Amino acid sequence: MNDLIIQKLTERFPDSIEATNEFRGDLTIQVSKNDIVKVGEFLKNDPDLAFDLLVDLLGVDMYRPEGRFEVVYNLYSIKYKKYVRLKVLVDEEDCVVPTVTGVWSGANWHERETFDMFGIRFAGHPDLRRMYMPEEYQYFPLRKDFPLMGIPDSIPLPRK
Amino acid sequence: MIVTDHSKKPQILQALEDADTSITIDDPLENTMILNMGPQHPATHGVLRVLLKLDGERVVNCVPELGYLHRGYEKIGENCTYHEFIPHTDRLDYLSPLSNNVGYVLAVEKLIGVEVPRRAQFIRVMICEMARIASHLVAIGSMAMDVGALTVLLWTFREREKLMDIYDVLCGARFTTSYTRIGGLMQDWTDTCTTMLRKFLDEFENDMQDVQDLLFTNRIFIDRCEGVGYLSQEQCIAMGMTGPILRASGVPRDLRRDNPYLVYDELDFDVITAIESDALARFYVRFSEAKESAKILRQALEKMPHGPIHAQEAKKVLPHKERIYTKMEELIHDFMLINLGIDPPVGEVYQGIESSKGEFGIYLVSDGTGQPWRLKIRSPSMVNLSALPAMCRGAMVSDIVAIIGSIDPVMGEADK
Numbered sequence: 001m002n003d004l005i006i007q008k009l010t011e012r013f014p015d016s017i018e019a020t021n022e023f024r025g026d027l028t029i030q031v032s033k034n035d036i037v038k039v040g041e042f043l044k045n046d047p048d049l050a051f052d053l054l055v056d057l058l059g060v061d062m063y064r065p066e067g068r069f070e071v072v073y074n075l076y077s078i079k080y081k082k083y084v085r086l087k088v089l090v091d092e093e094d095c096v097v098p099t100v101t102g103v104w105s106g107a108n109w110h111e112r113e114t115f116d117m118f119g120i121r122f123a124g125h126p127d128l129r130r131m132y133m134p135e136e137y138q139y140f141p142l143r144k145d146f147p148l149m150g151i152p153d154s155i156p157l158p159r160k
Numbered sequence: 161m162i163v164t165d166h167s168k169k170p171q172i173l174q175a176l177e178d179a180d181t182s183i184t185i186d187d188p189l190e191n192t193m194i195l196n197m198g199p200q201h202p203a204t205h206g207v208l209r210v211l212l213k214l215d216g217e218r219v220v221n222c223v224p225e226l227g228y229l230h231r232g233y234e235k236i237g238e239n240c241t242y243h244e245f246i247p248h249t250d251r252l253d254y255l256s257p258l259s260n261n262v263g264y265v266l267a268v269e270k271l272i273g274v275e276v277p278r279r280a281q282f283i284r285v286m287i288c289e290m291a292r293i294a295s296h297l298v299a300i301g302s303m304a305m306d307v308g309a310l311t312v313l314l315w316t317f318r319e320r321e322k323l324m325d326i327y328d329v330l331c332g333a334r335f336t337t338s339y340t341r342i343g344g345l346m347q348d349w350t351d352t353c354t355t356m357l358r359k360f361l362d363e364f365e366n367d368m369q370d371v372q373d374l375l376f377t378n379r380i381f382i383d384r385c386e387g388v389g390y391l392s393q394e395q396c397i398a399m400g401m402t403g404p405i406l407r408a409s410g411v412p413r414d415l416r417r418d419n420p421y422l423v424y425d426e427l428d429f430d431v432i433t434a435i436e437s438d439a440l441a442r443f444y445v446r447f448s449e450a451k452e453s454a455k456i457l458r459q460a461l462e463k464m465p466h467g468p469i470h471a472q473e474a475k476k477v478l479p480h481k482e483r484i485y486t487k488m489e490e491l492i493h494d495f496m497l498i499n500l501g502i503d504p505p506v507g508e509v510y511q512g513i514e515s516s517k518g519e520f521g522i523y524l525v526s527d528g529t530g531q532p533w534r535l536k537i538r539s540p541s542m543v544n545l546s547a548l549p550a551m552c553r554g555a556m557v558s559d560i561v562a563i564i565g566s567i568d569p570v571m572g573e574a575d576k
Binding site: 001024026028053055056058060061072074081084085095104105107108109110117129130132133134135141142146148 | 171172226230232233235239270271273301395396398399400401402411414418419440454506508509510512519521523533534536538542543546575576
């Protein structure tokens with residue numbers, strides 16, 4: 001199944017697939033950022049793949065100069081009982097990724113959480129608010145340069 | 161110093177309102193009303209806050225607000241070794257801590273490439289199923305209580321108490337178990353546990369029958385739940401629902417059967433589905449799943465072999481305490497494992513298990529050091545709660561408690 005996924009994707013999107021990697025049986029496909037919606041739609045709608053369930057969407061801060069952030073999409077095919085993982089790299093200066101809420105509507109809260117924790121914005125998201133932190137909060141806690149102890153006075157006292 | 165703009169409306173209210181809404185205080189009956197439910201509300205199962213926009217008693221829109229129990233576990237996880245994070249997993253889904261323990265160590269074992277011996281695998285299956293029964297008992301009881309049947313809650317909590325007693329004998333704690341270890345378990349299953357579990361299973365059938373007699377033909381209960389919180393199968397899949405909610409919409413997805421982990425492929429059980437996809441169907445699915453778990457427990461008790469419970473990987477698995485005190489080699493390994501952690505390869509893995517609420521997954525990114533570079537918790541409660549607005553639209557205010565009860569969220573897990 002893994003070979004089939006790689007073969008189909010490289011045939012259809014020769015320019016979008018940047019790398020593939022298999023580790024402990026998990027297939028990871030690195031996709032260029034601007035084509036993630038196209039690739040996602042293809043993976044969901046192709047009858048031989050049918051990755052219709054978005055299990056998880058998350059950000060990773062790799063803390064490196066080029067492509068600092070990764071956004072990872074864990075997909076599952078209910079028909080073929082198979083996982084696949086998509087990955088896009090995001091630069092710190094241009095922290096915007098196209099939203100996949102149009103493909104899997106369940107991405108809504110996951111993208112809000114990723115925005116809340118990493119400050120990665122999702123272009124076209126219907127309701128990009130913070131998920132866990134207060135609305136007035138100005139930092140992104142899961143970035144590697146955010147200290148574990150937190151920042152003093154960063155959470156304002158409740159309004160009177 | 162942060163200056164807050166008090167004149168600006170909070171974003172959560174903006175999300176609730178659409179363009180044609182106007183709130184005037186002059187005549188409340190003419191306007192839609194905004195009602196704040198929670199975070200301190202007995203029917204929201206913890207600190208869930210829901211903002212409701214009401215037209216009379218009908219819900220026009222609803223916006224759940226999470227984060228009141230956010231403790232930053234993913235940040236904590238990046239700053240402790242793989243072993244040190246195990247106690248934190250108890251505090252995620254605190255109604256089934258044992259299955260969280262198992263889910264976490266399975267992800268770490270997949271990363272470092274260790275497989276535990278068969279006896280440990282059987283014990284892990286059994287503790288997962290005990291956790292599922294305990295969690296479903298709370299879900300059944302509290303959902304019945306939310307719609308007015310208090311008796312069932314008392315009965316299911318009485319049954320759950322017996323499971324808690326088994327946890328107590330097994331790992332010395334009733335609630336925060338931390339029972340699993342990477343590559344093994346804290347201690348072995350004992351004969352006392354077997355006796356207690358057999359006694360529980362014998363009584364469990366009767367007690368479930370009592371619950372069935374009380375609820376399954378109860379007109380009030382069925383009227384309150386039937387057709388409430390409907391979500392079509394397509395919507396369920398699109399929104400990423402897992403667990404009883406997805407199975408109640410007719411999709412037989414169960415990771416225990418579809419992507420077997422541990423020894424689930426050797427055990428015989430049914431995947432319970434329903435097609436109605438409403439609160440009542442979810443209740444039936446949970447009820448029958450608890451009985452299936454009892455079936456699995458009986459088989460696992462029969463099939464469990466004797467043998468070691470720790471994998472033979474000296475540099476990855478914590479050694480036995482007695483040997484640490486008497487053998488030099490083990491003392492060195494223990495010192496290295498505790499102070500520096502395991503040496504995993506560089507890479508990333510995802511491991512999901514079928515927890516009582518749905519798919520509980522751990523995504524680990526390793527940079528080769530003793531601490532995970534990134535630890536992501538895929539919590540089923542949070543994803544399931546994201547369907548609450550879709551389920552609530554058009555419902556009555558009193559239906560909301562039944563809907564939240566049928567989602568069965570645990571805020572410790574949803575807020576991480």
